[in-house]
Amino acid sequence: MLSSKKYKFEKILFPFFRLLKKINISPNQVTISSIIFSIFVFYTIVTYHFLLGTVLLIITSFLDSLDGFLARDTKKVTKLGAYLDTIADRYVEFIVLLSLLFVNLPEIFFPIEVWIILCVFGSLMTTYSKSAFSEKTNKKISGGLIERPERMIILIMCVFFLNIELKYSSYILIIFALLTNITAIQRIIKSIKLCIRE
Numbered sequence: 001m002l003s004s005k006k007y008k009f010e011k012i013l014f015p016f017f018r019l020l021k022k023i024n025i026s027p028n029q030v031t032i033s034s035i036i037f038s039i040f041v042f043y044t045i046v047t048y049h050f051l052l053g054t055v056l057l058i059i060t061s062f063l064d065s066l067d068g069f070l071a072r073d074t075k076k077v078t079k080l081g082a083y084l085d086t087i088a089d090r091y092v093e094f095i096v097l098l099s100l101l102f103v104n105l106p107e108i109f110f111p112i113e114v115w116i117i118l119c120v121f122g123s124l125m126t127t128y129s130k131s132a133f134s135e136k137t138n139k140k141i142s143g144g145l146i147e148r149p150e151r152m153i154i155l156i157m158c159v160f161f162l163n164i165e166l167k168y169s170s171y172i173l174i175i176f177a178l179l180t181n182i183t184a185i186q187r188i189i190k191s192i193k194l195c196i197r198e
Helices: 002-012 014-022 027-046 050-073 079-102 112-137 148-161 166-197
Strands: none
Touching (some): 027 050, 027 079, 050 079, 079 112, 079 148, 112 166, 148 166
């Protein structure tokens, strides 16, 4: 949903982009730095510095948006960059979700570990259902209920609410788990329909 409006968000990020361009940082360096920042997010969460973790996760999200913008503007769009961006996205989401295992989140319906596993699975399947279709057909699919920007917003909300009430974060994790798996199923169904038509 938000992916279709990414160019509007890039206008907001333009001042940060100008700074990166001025100090001659490459798009791939920005991509790698998002993983490094996510490790700092992990540390702040497991040490219960949730507000700082929220700020660092927001910075991580900005970096995730800036690398593509920087690559396109500097005409440095490469297959390596696209590959690294996808890998970095998975690492960032996994590292943040992993950190939540070290927080004493309350159980809702099932142990919180079950919800976190479903979050990881849904996130991975959302991406894999897309890449598997592309690999087999040389065509691209996208869309679904939530994509990368929405997932990051939900994770930021989850970490933010750790400052207020842990139970709220548990509910947000459940929402993340459900929405990512629904998105994966939507993409799988879309892929099957496209394959049948051929």
